[in-house]
Amino acid sequence: MSIEVGQVLPSRIIDHVDPEKMKLLSALMRDPNPIHFDRTAVAALGMGDKTVNQGPSNMAYVLSMLGAWAGGVDRITHYRFRFLGNVFEGDRLEATGTVTKVNDTPSAFEVECTLALTVIGASEVLAGVGTVLVEKE
Numbered sequence: 859m860s861i862e863v864g865q866v867l868p869s870r871i872i873d874h875v876d877p878e879k880m881k882l883l884s885a886l887m888r889d890p891n892p893i894h895f896d897r898t899a900v901a902a903l904g905m906g907d908k909t910v911n912q913g914p915s916n917m918a919y920v921l922s923m924l925g926a927w928a929g930g931v932d933r934i935t936h937y938r939f940r941f942l943g944n945v946f947e948g949d950r951l952e953a954t955g956t957v958t959k960v961n962d963t964p965s966a967f968e969v970e971c972t973l974a975l976t977v978i979g980a981s982e983v984l985a986g987v988g989t990v991l992v993e994k995e
Contacts, residue, residue, distance in 0.1 A: 859992060861967050867955035870923035871978075877909050877947035887912065908946035916945050916984050920973050923953040928969070928990035937973070939986035950978040955988070966991040 881895040892899035893910040901907050917939055925931030945951065954974050961968040969992055975984035 859995060861957060861960050861969055861992060863957055863960060865957040867923065867927045867957070867971065869955075870919060870926070870953040872919055872949075872951040872953070875911050875945055875947050875949045875951065880909055880911055880915070880947065883912055883915055887914070905944070906946065908948060911945040911947070911949075913941055916941075916975055919951060920953040920955070920975050920984060920986070921988070924955055924971065924973060924988050924990060927955070928992050933990045933992065935968075935989045935991060937986060937988040939973070939984055941983070942985055943977075943981055943983040945975075945977065945983055949980075951983075952976050952978055958987075963991075966993050 884894045894912055895909060897907050897909055900909055925934055955971040957969055957971050959970040970989050973986045973988050974982050976982045
C-alpha cells in the first residue's frame with residue numbers, strides 16, 4: 859500500500875441513522891438520557907422532533923472507516939474528537955479522513971490522519987485526529 863501525506867481515505871456513507879438502534883444502544887450503555895429514544899423529550903428541549911444519536915456511535919462510524927482502510931480497527935493506536943453538532947435519526951452521514959503525517963518504522967507505517975463526520979447536505983458534526991499502524995507489504 860502506498861501512503862502519502864494528503865491522501866484521502868475511502869469515505870464511509872451511513873445511509874440512515876436508525877432510531878431503533880439508538881434505543882438499543884441506550885439500553886446497552888445504560889444511558890438514561892431520553893433524547894436518544896423519546897421524541898417528545900427532544901421537542902421539549904427545543905431540538906426538533908427527531909431523536910439524537912449517541913456520541914460514541916458517531917465516533918464509531920469514523921473509527922470503522924479508519925480501521926477498514928488500515929486493515930482492522932485493532933490498528934488504531936490513538937484518536938481524539940471534538941463534537942461540533944448533533945446527529946439525528948434519519949440523517950445520512952459521511953465519515954472521511956486525510957493522511958497528514960507518515961512515519962516509517964521498521965515493521966509498519968505510523969500514519970496520522972485528520973478525521974470528520976458530516977451530515978450530508980448539512981454540516982460537519984465531528985472533527986478529530988487518529989493514528990494507525992499500517993503493516994508494510
